[in-house]
Amino acid sequence: MPTTRYVHATKGVRSGRFDSEAKPARTVADALRAAAPGDTVVILDNAVYREPELVLDRPVTLTSDHLLKHPAADPAAAGFDPRVLPALHGGDRHRVLRIGPPTPAGRRGFGPVTVRGLRVNGGHARHTPSDPGLGAGGGIAVIDADEVLVERCVISGNRTETAPFRPWPESDRTALRTAVVDLIGDVLPAGAVGSVNRTIDAVNGMLRLIGGIPALPRIDRAALLAEAAKRFDALVPPGTVAMWLAGQSFGGGVATVWASPTLRHCLIRGNTAEGRGGGLAVVGYGWPTLEGCWIDRNSSGRRGRLDGGGVGCEVSVPGRLTRDLSELDLISFLAARATAARTAVLSPGTIVGLTPSELYRHLRWLLNPFEPNPVLAKTPRILADLVSGRLDEAVQLAFYAIAASALRLDRWSAWNEQEITDARRKAVTLRECRITGNAAADDGGGLYASVLSPVRLRATEVSGNRAGSMGGGVRITMGSAGAFEQCVIKDNVSRGLEPAPRPGEPRRARPGGGGISARNADLTLTGTRITGNTTSDRPGGGIVHYADTEGNMGGVPDMWTAILREVFGVTRVAVRADAASEVTGNGCGFDEHRVPLARPRFAKGGGIFVLQATFPDAPRVEVTLAAVRGTVHGNTALTRGYPSAVQPGTVIATANETCLQDLLNHREWTEANDAPLLKGAADLRFRA
Structure with a gap:
């Protein structure tokens, strides 16, 4: 039989079963330790409980006596006085409440967990590798759990703090530079330079007849490739810093991390995130539902991904890579596949496909964007940019072509196909x-x-x-x-x-x-x-x-x-x-x-x-x-x-x-x- 456990800040005792209002626990943590799956923990007073991070890792209900006596109380209604509710306070040092199974494998079948009629204040979640939430959810983090209800709570004054950003590994940077420069060399092989220069000569003949467009210089392949390497270094210099990607320090008030909980009639106010979602963040493959909630006066912090002052959603992250994901992980993914991707980019007849008339139309379009844009495949477009002196554009397009090719060849080594299918048909839902x-x-x-x-x-x-x-x-x-x-x-x-x-x-x-x-x-x-x-x-x-x-x-x-x-x-x-x-x-x-x-x-x-x-x-x-x-x-x-x-x-x-x-x-x-x-x-x- 489920048991009700009780908590009272001043009348509580230090030990026991806490199953009587006459002998409640003094702390919420003590009552939760005594609770078995299916039990309910009721906080009897409206005190402020400054405790270590509370973890609900089994089915349990955590609620307040005030809400039991006033079940229609609505913190999301104007004029509600939150002081009637007990407060769980993080002391501005740690997250207040974490909900979820011990491991991601426990997501299926976990719950139900219910949190009702509480204040959640003063949480401070920091992004560390040891934190299952990676610093997400300063007040509440729901991780790998779907059957969770957070109802009629006030979540305010919480924040998150992101970890410092890290620079590119030099080995990855040089591997990608080599791939980009080699691709440009593939587009312009040594044996074809003469053919390309003859194409340039033909176009220059057209330009002399028409006038108004400067002649193109002939190609010096070695000088061009050396300059391409310099342009890559200018684009991505040594020590380039990469940002975090997959939800680290998202959700100043609440974060759902690979989770689909329901939030009803909650007030989420005055929280701050050094990441997306000052009030609420959705991270990973979960689609929460919010009903009758008020998300008010939250904000992004001073660093990190500063999007979504109220709500920030980032669902379809690379689910097969680490959850502690940064741009560096995707850069390493590209670097490991750069050679194969470069080979796949090349198309038969690249040089032959760029005719003098196509090059001429490309030049006219560059000088006058109102001219029709000659639609060229990636490698002829790279060559056209090289010939017309647009080396920066050629380097960037070659880099993009390698990235797109690497993903096309091996996308499901980073993403999970079923998760992407789910993401296309499901949605984060807000009602009223x-x-x-x-x-x-x-x-x-x-x-x-x-x-x-x-x-x-x-x-x-x-x-x-x-x-x-x-x-x-x-x-x-x-x-x-x-x-x-x-x-x-x-x-x-x-x-x-x-x-x-x-x-x-x-x-x-x-x-x-x-x-x-x-x-x-x-x-x-x-x-x-x-x-x-x-x-x-x-x-x-x-x-x-x-x-x-x-x-x-x-x-x-x-x-x-x-x-x-x-x-x-x-x-x-x-x-x-x-x-x-x-x-x-x-x-x-x-x-x-x-x-x-x-x-x-x-x-x-x-x-x-x-x-x-x-x-x-x-x-x-x-x-x-x-x-x-x-x-x-x-x-x-x-x-x-x-x-x-x-x-x-x-x-x-x-x-x-x-x-x-x-x-x-x-x-x-x-x-x-x-x-x-x-x-x-x-x-x-x-x-x-």
Whole structure:
């Protein structure tokens, strides 16, 4: 028979069974040690319990007498006084509560575990190799457990601390440099230099006849390869620092680590993470559900991955590699496969495939981006860049080609195929929640989701959040998906700046998205209102969506894009809004106090901005906005009357409501000229 154990800070005794209110335990730890699987531990008073980290590694319920007597008490309701609940306090030295089986193998069948009606304060989780949570979850870490319920708790004033970053091993760096330079040498073999120079001579003959384009120098292979090695060293110099990847120190308040718990009617407030998810983080292959929770005034710290002031999600990490994962582990993965990957990149007829006319069109496109972009395979494109003097671009493309090839050859040595399948069909779910007043130094002031982390929000408010870079309210990227049903995204701010440049780099502007910023992700709005959001001299006051490269990882050019395509299989993405949704009252070209900026240049798409970029492996985007004139209206973009940088010879009068830029086909559409995109009942439809 299950037994109830009791705790009281002043009336408790030091030993016994603690199964009587007359003889309770003095500490929570003592009561938990006495508890058998299935028992309930009840804290009788509202004292502050400063104890070592408490571990719930077997089925048990931990609750308070106050909640038993007031089962409808709701800490997520305005005006609730948390002092009526007992507090578990970490003393600002360690995590407060860890929930889960002793080993990951125990995940199946573990539970149930319930935590109800408590305050969880003063936790400080540090990233160390000995910590099963790797510093995640300053207040609560749920690890390798699904049948867990955290209900009607107040989780506040907790934090995480990340470990220092480590530099690249020099052996890995030199192995990858050798592979990149050798690939360039393969593209330009010694025996083919004469043929390439004859192609250059032919193109120079065309240029002399036409005029206006400088002649190309003939190729000196040895000098070019030596210079390529120098350019690699400039791209990834010795001692380049790599960041942590797989959730270390994520989740200032709560972290779910390979776990799918349920959180109901919890207040998660005033927590800080030196990693993603100031309030709550989702790490690894788990998909928690939040119901009626309030995630308020949490923030990212001063170092680490500073995304997701409120919630940060990072699900599809390389499950076959170590959980204490950094960019170095993926770099080592590439280095070990560099030779095989280089060989696989090469395609038959690489040199023969680059004809003088193709090279000529490539040069014309470089001089005038409005010219059609000649679509070349990777190795001919590397050669075309070499011949046209774009050595940095050739080195970066060769590096990317090796990374993509290594993943294509051996992706399931790092990722688990079944886990990726699960990640595509499951989602982190928030119902009737509030995400308010959170701040991220980087992306996603309220919510951040990356690396194939679908999120579903229903009847949830995301308001008053701030991001230093992209996505004042929400940031979704890298194959993730955001489905918003009957939600409100309002009064969020994207400042459009990086939080801090790396040494020697200038501070630079970034894409905005005052309400929602998405890149290479599906975005679906159903009966959802996007209003009152702003961004700086950046596009997308309400929503911005980019189909483009995902960027560098630890110095490896476009490595995230290689993962997006080769592991996650993302080649198309969609932006959809139904007729019951509304995007209104948003603006771009404003400072964080909504004061107009002087002479903004990039403030386009006050309501919605969509960009289809030209990176060869970027996904293609499809946009469907139902009844667009009614669903997207009353927005403001302060860049007006501008010559289009996308469509030659066109002046765009306004881009207040929508702005779609198609760099592939050199077209820019706004409410001023979008009639060709309107179908049926004035639905706007675009497909790249």
